Amino acid sequence: MADDYFKRSNWNKKDEYYTPPILVNAIIPYLKSNPNTFDIPPEKLTIWCPFDTENSEFVIRLKEAGFKVIYSHIWTGQDFLQYEPQEEYHYIVSNPPYTIKLKVFERLYQLGKPFAMVMGLPILNYQEVGSFFNERQKENKKLQLLIVDKKVSFDGNTASFNNSYFCWNILERDIVFHSLDHNNSRKHYVGSRMSRDVEKKSIFSYGIQERLNRKPPVGQKGMKK
Numbered sequence: 001m002a003d004d005y006f007k008r009s010n011w012n013k014k015d016e017y018y019t020p021p022i023l024v025n026a027i028i029p030y031l032k033s034n035p036n037t038f039d040i041p042p043e044k045l046t047i048w049c050p051f052d053t054e055n056s057e058f059v060i061r062l063k064e065a066g067f068k069v070i071y072s073h074i075w076t077g078q079d080f081l082q083y084e085p086q087e088e089y090h091y092i093v094s095n096p097p098y099t100i101k102l103k104v105f106e107r108l109y110q111l112g113k114p115f116a117m118v119m120g121l122p123i124l125n126y127q128e129v130g131s132f133f134n135e136r137q138k139e140n141k142k143l144q145l146l147i148v149d150k151k152v153s154f155d156g157n158t159a160s161f162n163n164s165y166f167c168w169n170i171l172e173r174d175i176v177f178h179s180l181d182h183n184n185s186r187k188h189y190v191g192s193r194m195s196r197d198v199e200k201k202s203i204f205s206y207g208i209q210e211r212l213n214r215k216p217p218v219g220q221k222g223m224k225k
């Protein structure tokens with residue numbers, strides 16, 4: 001299934017960035033203290049990660065934090081724009097594909113569950129993005145931002161922009177700043193184990209790795225086998 005996907009699809013390098021554990025950890029306290037579900041113990045709270053595999057740091061870390069996690073991904077035939085799990089879930093948390101970000105946010109608001117999505121803050125520069133969230137605001141679907149105080153690296157090299165969380169119904173205030181111990185670059189680097197999925201699926205023969213064209217990360221702690 002996954003290999004077929006790689007063969008058929010327009011693999012888009014801009015969509016294949018795997019969130020490191022330090023950035024996943026940042027959202028956990030806000031999910032645990034959310035007033036919507038404050039009375040439900042974490043083991044009874046279900047989080048859907050719709051752009052994720054079992055090796056995603058969202059899936060791994062949220063499970064470790066005690067939540068029930070369900071996950072899906074286009075590689076396994078579950079297109080977020082059409083698919084919804086049958087079982088009940090309380091939150092949608094992940095890092096979505098950049099190239100379809102507004103379609104993703106539209107679908108998230110349609111689904112009507114509290115969400116937290118990692119997204120680069122520079123998208124706020126774009127007029128179409130401002131208009132999109134302005135329209136949602138009129139429908140009382142206000143955007144919330146959990147802004148981390150460091151530019152987290154996804155590959156061990158210095159990041160050029162800030163990736164934070166775009167949320168709805170997750171935070172107690174519309175803008176919350178969150179402090180991180182480091183920016184995950186150089187000696188601090190821990191990568192996502194989801195990168196291994198790309199290796200496992202033997203997709204190198206399709207030239208995917210070349211297209212990813214990543215520089216070797218510095219100190220690949222999270223990717224050692």
Ligand SMILES: C[S@@+](CC[C@H](N)C(=O)[O-])C[C@H]1O[C@@H](n2cnc3c(N)ncnc32)[C@H](O)[C@@H]1O
Binds near residue numbers: 050192
């Ligand atoms: C930015 S990556 C993040 C992966 C993972 N959520 C993480 O944070 O490590 C987004 C992923 O969504 C996948 N994807 C793209 N379009 C999708 C769709 N329509 N439905 C589900 N997954 C999709 C991409 O192949 C990519 O692996």
